[in-house]
Amino acid sequence: MTATDTIRARFQCAFPGFDLDVDLTLPATGITALFGHSGCGKTTLLRCMAGLQSASGTMTVFGESWQTDDIVRPVHQRPLALVFQETHLFPHLNVRKNLEFGYRRIPARERKIGFDHAVRWLGLESHLARMPAGLSGGERQRVAIARALLTSPKLLLMDEPLSALDLASKQDILPYLERLRDTLAIPIVYVSHSTAEVARLADHIVMMEAGRVVAQGPLRETLAGTDNPFRLEGDAGVLLEGHITDLDEPWHLALFSFDGGQLWLRRDDRINPGDSVRVQVLARDISLALVEHSDQSIQNLVPATIDRIDPDVDPGISLVRLLAGPTPFLSRLTTRAVDRLGLEPGRKVWMQIKSVALVN
Numbered sequence: 563m564t565a566t567d568t569i570r571a572r573f574q575c576a577f578p579g580f581d582l583d584v585d586l587t588l589p590a591t592g593i594t595a596l597f598g599h600s601g602c603g604k605t606t607l608l609r610c611m612a613g614l615q616s617a618s619g620t621m622t623v624f625g626e627s628w629q630t631d632d633i634v635r636p637v638h639q640r641p642l643a644l645v646f647q648e649t650h651l652f653p654h655l656n657v658r659k660n661l662e663f664g665y666r667r668i669p670a671r672e673r674k675i676g677f678d679h680a681v682r683w684l685g686l687e688s689h690l691a692r693m694p695a696g697l698s699g700g701e702r703q704r705v706a707i708a709r710a711l712l713t714s715p716k717l718l719l720m721d722e723p724l725s726a727l728d729l730a731s732k733q734d735i736l737p738y739l740e741r742l743r744d745t746l747a748i749p750i751v752y753v754s755h756s757t758a759e760v761a762r763l764a765d766h767i768v769m770m771e772a773g774r775v776v777a778q779g780p781l782r783e784t785l786a787g788t789d790n791p792f793r794l795e796g797d798a799g800v801l802l803e804g805h806i807t808d809l810d811e812p813w814h815l816a817l818f819s820f821d822g823g824q825l826w827l828r829r830d831d832r833i834n835p836g837d838s839v840r841v842q843v844l845a846r847d848i849s850l851a852l853v854e855h856s857d858q859s860i861q862n863l864v865p866a867t868i869d870r871i872d873p874d875v876d877p878g879i880s881l882v883r884l885l886a887g888p889t890p891f892l893s894r895l896t897t898r899a900v901d902r903l904g905l906e907p908g909r910k911v912w913m914q915i916k917s918v919a920l921v922n
């Protein structure tokens with residue numbers, strides 16, 4: 563990554579009982595999740611990036627300085643857009659007028675996103691004449707996101723945009739965010755403490771604890787580290803990206819192919835051959851065997867090589883990192899099993915995978 567295709571952010575600031583000290587290089591595309599427990603400093607970091615929180619440090623976006631040791635651009639001079647939990651729509655204006663408010667703020671020659679595009683991306687075609695009060699929470703948030711995009715930002719900052727929504731509205735809005743991630747050339751920094759949202763949306767993750775970055779990198783690689791604190795459904799695990807390549811209709815199964823192997827998962831009405839999907843495999847759902855046993859109930863047997871073995875947080879448990887082709891997996895085993903099977907880095911084994919879940 564070079565200075566012109568990255569976001570560099572280095573900030574220090576302090577409140578009574580809390581100080582933030584981070585130094586980040588983020589990619590210029592896709593969704594970067596700022597993830598961590600409540601109070602770890604996610605919102606403070608986002609506010610520093612926006613220029614809403616005074617902090618010492620520097621920020622460079624695509625080679626353009628937004629903050630140096632000497633000059634701090636105020637928020638209105640940074641080409642960014644913010645989306646919060648609260649939508650802040652104008653209650654007396656209909657959806658079209660709310661959107662036009664964002665659009666007209668930008669001189670025509672600087673507009674990179676057309677009005678109709680934003681309306682279509684967020685599925686608002688049939689809502690333009692409606693008033694905000696008559697919209698569902700998810701629809702209101704879609705209007706807020708479209709309005710933010712219509713300012714043609716170079717960076718989109720989102721602070722827990724789904725946390726005020728009920729489950730149904732969250733499910734409604736997630737596909738729109740995925741579409742933006744996959745089609746927009748605008749990087750999104752997304753604050754969340756929901757592992758499910760991060761697993762589904764993020765390409766890159768910054769994990770924070772007490773004002774510090776404890777891990778960062780591409781989501782899949784970072785999750786597959788044996789020392790990271792991110793837990794999918796309370797356990798270590800990996801996310802895989804791949805395609806649905808076949809269906810077994812009578813048995814309600816779908817074949818998921820990834821770089822390094824294939825896995826069967828339960829057929830879900832939403833998926834079809836050719837679809838690109840993410841799945842999660844938890845460490846507790848993988849056991850290891852030295853030979854291929856076909857006389858057992860587990861359908862997914864994948865050959866892999868042990869990469870490393872580390873103690874897990876629980877005493878007597880080991881976290882084994884494996885590679886199937888280039889793709890990492892994690893397996894949680896008792897240390898006694900590791901000893902009995904003579905497992906060690908470089909050893910070839912069979913992963914017996916009990917459960918594979920679709921994330922999107």
Ligand SMILES: Nc1ncnc2c1ncn2[C@@H]1O[C@H](COP(=O)(O)OP(=O)(O)OP(=O)(O)O)[C@@H](O)[C@H]1O
Nearest residue numbers: 577578580598599600601602603604605606607755
């Ligand atoms: N303006 C402020 N004055 C004093 N303390 C502050 C201020 N803003 C944030 N803090 C403190 O800084 C710490 C980090 O807060 P921040 O809101 O960034 O955390 P967070 O990770 O976003 O949390 P949450 O997920 O609950 O929103 C907290 O202890 C908070 O109380």
